[in-house]
Amino acid sequence: MIENNQLQAYGWNQHWDDVLSRHFANASENLSPARVIAQFSHSYSLMTESGEHSAVVTGKFEFNAAKRGDYPAVGDWVLVAQLPNERRSVIHAVLPRRSAMVRKVAGQVLEDQIIGANLDYLFIVNALNLDFNLRKIERYLIAAWESGAKPIVLLTKADLVDDPANFASQVEQIAPGVPVHVVSAHRDQGKEALQAYMQPGNTIGVTGSSGVGKSTLLNWLAGEDLQHVQGIRESDARGRHTTTHRELFLLQGGALFMDTPGMRELQLWDADEGIQHAFSDIEALADHCRYRDCRHENAQGCAVLDAIEAGELDAKRLANYRKTSRELARLARKDQAGSAKSGQKSARAKPSKPRPRANQFADWDND
Structure with missing residues (x-):
């Protein structure tokens, strides 16, 4: 196993040693593993054997990338060549992902976007204010189950309601087998229930709408201000996109926490297994x-x-359930039609059967 305390702190373990040996046995000795800890428009921040580096992909990598999802994402393990005497690296390859939360890109383009990779847990955050919406939580659960990570629902801002247990009960009814926790950073309430997930080496992704308190949650769990936070418009509970990019933080206890920008909409991708779990x-x-x-x-x-x-x-x-199933099937047909028109096999469909695709949350049914 690669002996490097820095990489091991960021989640490198025997599993990744085995992946490296199995898939990259003939890789150049000049290449070494690193983890993507932040993603910007055309560049990345990595944690390498020698510390934090900025990085870009090679020209060959960019030429061979067939779609957006082929590019590195936050949480990915990559093989890099470190530039001598510089804090920069060049990314040559992405190790096969253990899990990945994926959504369809906004608009009409049928293309995937990786929200976070190699997650152990995915915190689905919903605030106990005007943001609370069972239908929205159902859709996030579909994406979470499809990702391969274990979904956890966090109901934040519990101090805003008189009976948070009632809201938790409602969520438990639509989230079979999923832990539901009520927390309040303002009152320092509920942190102890999350410690089971916050183990050294565990990677925790967090997702939800703008203004639900994801960055506040990070700062609260970290015990320090790692992310700047802003208020929300109380009239509609809309946030202000405090977080503008995805970033992976190493907390003092050894857990890794991935903060992500708030989503105004979430479009599902490859969600047939996810919908079976979410509506089991x-x-x-x-x-x-x-x-x-x-x-x-x-x-x-x-x-x-x-x-x-x-x-x-x-x-x-x-x-x-019926609405989501119909819309996923309809977009799967659009994907097939587009592939047939271009004379190419869909890169998004598994060989065994057509895959349902995306759904937009523009018309959620509010309770």
């Missing part, structure tokens, strides 16, 4: 429907509709 209660009910192709709309013998009638399932949850 509906998927389980559907197994008992009379017809295998039941649409859960009006068929007699539909176990899902029976559960709604019995008060065991929220009709809004089913509506969001």
